[in-house]
Amino acid sequence: MGIATGSTEPPTVDSAMVERLTRRVASTSGRSSTITAPFTGKPLAELPQSTAGDVADAFQRARTAQRAWAAVSPRDRVAPFLRFHDLVLDRQHEILDILQAETGKARRHAFEEVYDAAAGTLYYARQAPRLLRRRRVPGAMPGATRAYVNQHAKGAVSVISPWNYPLALPVGDAVPALIAGNAVVAKPDTQTALSALWAIDLLIEAGLPEDLWIPVLGEPAEIGDPLIDHADYVAFTGSSAAGAKIAQRAAGRLVGCSAELGGKNPAIICEDADLDWTIEGALRACFSNAGQLCISMERVYVHDAIFDEFTERFAEAARGMELNTRYDFSADMGSLTYPRQLDRVTEHVDQAREKGATILSGGRPRPDIGPLFYEPTVMTGVEPTMTACSEETFGPLVSLYRFTDESEAIDLANATDYGLNASVWTRDTARGRRIAERVSAGTVNINEGYGATWASYGGPMGGMKRSGLGRRHGAEGLLRYTEAQTVASQHFVGFGGTPGMDGATFAALLTRGARLMKRFHIR
Missing domain, CATH: 3.40.605.10 (Aldehyde Dehydrogenase; Chain A, domain 1)
Known part of the structure; x- marks a missing residue:
């Protein structure tokens, strides 16, 4: 660093x-x-x-x-x-x-x-x-x-x-x-x-x-x-x-x-993903704002065919990120904002390490840079018993997991109480859309972590399950x-028919009108 x-x-x-x-x-x-x-x-x-x-x-x-x-x-x-x-x-x-x-x-x-x-x-x-x-x-x-x-x-x-x-x-x-x-x-x-x-x-x-x-x-x-x-x-x-x-x-x-x-957002990286593009995008998806982003990626599922290569290159890229306190564009990642966030990240990493997870990059605070800095951290071997697996960390911590087929990846991605954001990485955009439609998240990005959906302001943004109510954007x-208010005015004929019309005649008239409106696609 x-x-x-x-x-x-x-x-x-x-x-x-x-x-x-x-x-x-x-x-x-x-x-x-x-x-x-x-x-x-x-x-x-x-x-x-x-x-x-x-x-x-x-x-x-x-x-x-x-x-x-x-x-x-x-x-x-x-x-x-x-x-x-x-x-x-x-x-x-x-x-x-x-x-x-x-x-x-x-x-x-x-x-x-x-x-x-x-x-x-x-x-x-x-x-x-x-x-x-x-x-x-x-x-x-x-x-x-x-x-x-x-x-x-x-x-x-x-x-x-x-x-x-x-x-x-x-x-x-x-x-x-x-x-x-x-x-x-x-x-x-x-x-x-x-x-x-x-x-x-x-x-x-x-x-x-x-x-x-x-x-x-x-x-x-x-x-x-x-x-x-x-x-x-x-x-x-x-x-x-x-x-x-x-x-x-x-x-x-x-x-x-x-x-x-909140969110515990998944990324699905298919075997045909462009690794250069995906690694660059995944770094942003995981470590923007030091991971203090509700829509950042904390769980990354990588196809077995490319898992080893992706893992090695992604961890190396994370180790090479620039951390500093300058007021310019030289830093790749900044500081955490609150001491409690530093404590939470430290707790999640230390517990995972003690229970057998492997730290591929990062895994330690950096007080030599600033009091609330923590290195971009990549882990494998994260199990369901570890808090880093299921609880939102809200810091620069991501866990990598293998999968072997598409349905398995989707099931893993959906195995959470959250449903805010997700991403799918593949050269086949049509395939990416098919996968996205099966993921239980309010927004799903293809070949991007969060910016594609967030900045598409015409589309609604929000969460499913415990990730929220309602939508912003769009x-x-x-x-x-x-508050929607309906105002309607009546002309020519009222809802009791014309003056002097009996109820049976009026009911027959409305019945005939309903059939005609259906036939001619007026309704």
Whole structure:
């Protein structure tokens, strides 16, 4: 593992910036929380903390602003978001520095967030006017009933986002909610809140009215329940355990909820895979953001015919990855973000080693680079009794397994309570699609680990089984924030027939009409 020299001091995260970014946080507590830089372990910023009362006040302010915002046509509502797209790209160096400073990720992985924030926003800014406009649907009686569907904003939405992708995830959930005509009260993770606060500041600079996107900061024990209890809809990204609790509480109020949760994602590498392409792609799939990615690959199933060659070359490639703390694009992988993640990775690796697994690369922390670095680790011989086999590690750890036929690989891939993301690697794309359709995951990539499905914004993204509820992206990702309303008007003939028509005649008329509509494919 190489170490490149370079500055470890974040060049843009200073007190003036922190003061500017935190001025919209709803906080009257007088309390603050110190966040630290994962690269160094040193204090990075002091962030204000919110109370339950601050959350209630934020929702009250948000609802006041939302009423005027919902009255703006979707075509006009998208204007700030089109400007936001350009500003994110123009000022990417600011946010790249912030992302690295508060997460410890490599700059190339921070750029994935920048691209996603811009491209995902542009998708909805382009598509929302069409998706939200009133649409006509078949009426009860052709020619006599005219029926339309309107999409109304839900009101004030909670967006609760985690620390691992602190720009992409809050933007990805808040932007479609706002474009749909809602206001948002957002709780980013405190450790990585500066990225979300930067996005809020930038969008208001682009023209979003004040109080439509209000941030609150604090611990779930204090402000978690109020974020659900005051919301008209909840969008959550995080662990399966937390998602289940949030869904239960929201259900008690008959409030909608979407949740992207955990994953123990499989990759299936067929015997005809292009090994050069697959090894490069699998490294990204397993070790992007130091493996702290819900859709990264932790279980790799390799056909027996190529297992030995793939294993040798993949482990060698992992050993050659560059780890450093520089604010440039030289690192292949960065740091873990929290000490608890380092502890979890260490626990999974050490237990597997003690129970007989073979470590092919990595397998140790690297405090010589930074306090939370851990080497990209590849293992074989991982058995079901080992936590690394079944539990989500959420770190730079991947286990390799042999398979001999396609059905066996699919069964192994599906042998989990999770179903978020998967990948299939083969030169035969048609074969890859056939395999993909048999994998129980919300997204399946062919010859790519996660980017192909994630960045196809027109397609829904989310999990099956314990990996989530609902979908982000696509039409579903926007319309989840709306209430559908059907309005129908009746003309010429009513549902009691024409004046003076008896019931038997009317029933016979409708029966004949139903047969004719079927015959001529009107229905």
